[in-house]
Amino acid sequence: MTRDDEPEHSSNDGGTDDRSEATVNSDENNDSTRSDGRSSDSGSGGSGIESESDTEPESAPTVPSAADDDGGKSGDHDGDIGQDASGDTDRNADGDTDRNADGDTDRNADGDTDLDAGGTSFDFGSGSRSRTDVDLDVDEVLADEDDEASTGLFDDLLSGEPIFENKEVLRPSYTPHELPHRKDQINKMATILVSALRGETPSNILIYGKTGTGKTASAKFVSQELESTSQKYDVPCEVEYINCEVTDTQYRVLAQLANKFIEKNERVIDDRLDDLRDLRSTAADDDRALEGTEFASVADVDERIADLESDREEMQEVPMTGWPTDRVYSTFFDAVDYHERVVVIMLDEIDKLVEKSGDDTLYNLSRMNSELTNSRISIMGISNDLKFTDFLDPRVKSSLGEEEIVFPPYDANQLRDILQHRSDIAFKPDALTEDVIPLCAAFAAQEHGDARRALDLLRTAGELAERSQADLVEEAHVRQAQDKIELDRVVEVVRTLPTQSKIVLFSIILLEQNGVHNVNTGEVFNIYKRLCEEIDADVLTQRRVTDLISELDMLGIVNAVVVSKGRYGRTKEISLSVPIDETEAVLLSDSRLGDIEDVQPFVQARFDN
Numbered sequence: 001m002t003r004d005d006e007p008e009h010s011s012n013d014g015g016t017d018d019r020s021e022a023t024v025n026s027d028e029n030n031d032s033t034r035s036d037g038r039s040s041d042s043g044s045g046g047s048g049i050e051s052e053s054d055t056e057p058e059s060a061p062t063v064p065s066a067a068d069d070d071g072g073k074s075g076d077h078d079g080d081i082g083q084d085a086s087g088d089t090d091r092n093a094d095g096d097t098d099r100n101a102d103g104d105t106d107r108n109a110d111g112d113t114d115l116d117a118g119g120t121s122f123d124f125g126s127g128s129r130s131r132t133d134v135d136l137d138v139d140e141v142l143a144d145e146d147d148e149a150s151t152g153l154f155d156d157l158l159s160g161e162p163i164f165e166n167k168e169v170l171r172p173s174y175t176p177h178e179l180p181h182r183k184d185q186i187n188k189m190a191t192i193l194v195s196a197l198r199g200e201t202p203s204n205i206l207i208y209g210k211t212g213t214g215k216t217a218s219a220k221f222v223s224q225e226l227e228s229t230s231q232k233y234d235v236p237c238e239v240e241y242i243n244c245e246v247t248d249t250q251y252r253v254l255a256q257l258a259n260k261f262i263e264k265n266e267r268v269i270d271d272r273l274d275d276l277r278d279l280r281s282t283a284a285d286d287d288r289a290l291e292g293t294e295f296a297s298v299a300d301v302d303e304r305i306a307d308l309e310s311d312r313e314e315m316q317e318v319p320m321t322g323w324p325t326d327r328v329y330s331t332f333f334d335a336v337d338y339h340e341r342v343v344v345i346m347l348d349e350i351d352k353l354v355e356k357s358g359d360d361t362l363y364n365l366s367r368m369n370s371e372l373t374n375s376r377i378s379i380m381g382i383s384n385d386l387k388f389t390d391f392l393d394p395r396v397k398s399s400l401g402e403e404e405i406v407f408p409p410y411d412a413n414q415l416r417d418i419l420q421h422r423s424d425i426a427f428k429p430d431a432l433t434e435d436v437i438p439l440c441a442a443f444a445a446q447e448h449g450d451a452r453r454a455l456d457l458l459r460t461a462g463e464l465a466e467r468s469q470a471d472l473v474e475e476a477h478v479r480q481a482q483d484k485i486e487l488d489r490v491v492e493v494v495r496t497l498p499t500q501s502k503i504v505l506f507s508i509i510l511l512e513q514n515g516v517h518n519v520n521t522g523e524v525f526n527i528y529k530r531l532c533e534e535i536d537a538d539v540l541t542q543r544r545v546t547d548l549i550s551e552l553d554m555l556g557i558v559n560a561v562v563v564s565k566g567r568y569g570r571t572k573e574i575s576l577s578v579p580i581d582e583t584e585a586v587l588l589s590d591s592r593l594g595d596i597e598d599v600q601p602f603v604q605a606r607f608d609n
Contacts, residue, residue, distance in 0.1 A: 170462075181417065204381075238343050265315060350362075350388070440478055457478065504524065508524055517575065
């Protein structure tokens with residue numbers, strides 16, 4: 001509370017700030033505060049304004065109001081500057097009049113400066129909220145915002161209950177522990193390869209069958225059993241798998257085999273060196289450690305260690321390009337014959353190797369046993385083409401096809417057993433309705449009994465159900481998966497076609513869209529020429545366009561049938577085998593073909609018999 005000798009704070013008539021007077025008043029307020037030991041704040045929150053409480057004795061301590069707790073500033077609900085009963089404007093600690101951002105003193109709608117009720121500072125009252133309440137609310141809001149921010153893109157997707165227990169079981173790369181309906185073929189392979197466990201050379205095997213008939217899975221299963229049994233009986237027997245779809249030249253096949261055997265030889269040498277060094281350190285202290293070994297003295301051990309270290313240094317990895325083929329073959333020969341063992345080389349898609357690089361690789365591999373000293377080699381070839389041996393050299397054919405095993409296609413009941421066996425491992429219990437597996441088996445049986453297609457269909461149906469957060473895989477998901485797989489195949493094949501093939505295919509689509517069915521080669525060529533002119537592409541001859549149509553027919557995109565027109569000769573009648581709209585959309589996504597979207601080529605009328 002201020003004393004009588006202190007001047008009151010008065011505002012200017014215009015509501016402006018007199019800087020010098022504010023400074024004097026501020027200094028006097030500070031002096032008075034120091035002199036009587038009390039704050040000059042009134043109940044209004046420390047604005048230095050006299051209130052009606054001046055009648056109290058000076059000895060009575062000043063009681064802070066709720067406004068003091070709230071920061072020591074006087075004001076009403078909307079933050080306007082309060083005035084005392086005489087209408088004086090409140091000032092800050094530095095004596096300045098409170099102003100808004102625009103520098104004006106706050107006023108009501110009628111333009112007057114806010115006055116507190118009864119001439120004193122307005123208290124928030126019982127309806128106001130304390131700082132603690134505000135802080136709690138802010139913390140709750142921030143916590144809610146943190147929860148929302150922590151919810152990532154995949155959180156909602158992970159919130160659903162998964163349908164799969166082990167999805168990898170449904171992929172082609174998985175080798176099951178049991179192969180239903182292939183016991184006869186597996187037993188035949190086992191009876192041929194069992195001679196490897198006796199240290200003898202097994203007969204070469206050729207395995208035939210359509211796609212998805214279990215050839216590779218059965219061969220891998222037998223190979224795993226062969227290697228595990230060889231370890232049990234401590235017989236050196238190894239199986240090396242090569243996919244000739246990827247490794248399709250003689251150089252790559254030999255280089256890959258050489259590097260695999262070099263890596264294994266290095267491991268054998270390292271293990272042997274560790275044993276010899278331990279033996280030498282023991283024998284250096286006690287000569288009796290050499291008793292019962294092949295070494296008569298420590299010097300013999302040192303000599304053997306030196307020989308192994310020399311062999312280790314001479315082993316050089318074969319680069320994938322750059323060496324002469326005879327050097328690669330020599331390196332492979334030395335690596336495989338480094339120590340005693342029986343090797344089974346499994347060549348998957350062996351027809352691709354013959355198609356790309358001829359039968360030289362098979363000739364060299366089949367004749368190696370006559371030159372090897374320590375090891376023996378057997379070849380197991382897997383092919384989809386039953387006639388690929390017709391193009392082999394007779395000598396290669398006689399030595400390679402010593403044993404032949406044919407894998408017939410699966411029927412619907414067999415596919416159902418395979419899917420049931422895999423689904424028990426792949427899905428959670430009771431995740432499939434009763435009609436899912438029979439429908440998948442029926443769809444796959446229609447396409448030559450392809451088990452791989454049936455597994456892809458079941459896996460895709462499960463993925464679609466999981467994406468829709470369904471609890472069960474139902475028949476509708478299988479039908480959606482069938483459409484999706486078919487469309488994905490078409491999209492991928494069409495998207496990767498060469499530009500000229502795309503133009504030919506687009507010509508056929510335009511003719512179909514204009515009502516021309518069973519299109520002939522001449523009509524396609526006429527439209528093809530006009531499209532090439534539109535996009536400034538080279539025009540091929542009609543014979544070359546006919547070859548491109550045959551390639552599209554081979555891919556299953558179109559159906560081309562040669563028909564005879566009597567004295568008018570023969571021609572191909574062409575029709576689309578894929579959905580028009582989806583195929584057209586893929587073609588128009590090509591930057592060059594996108595410019596011919598609005599072109600409507602002239603279609604010549606014709607008379608059909």
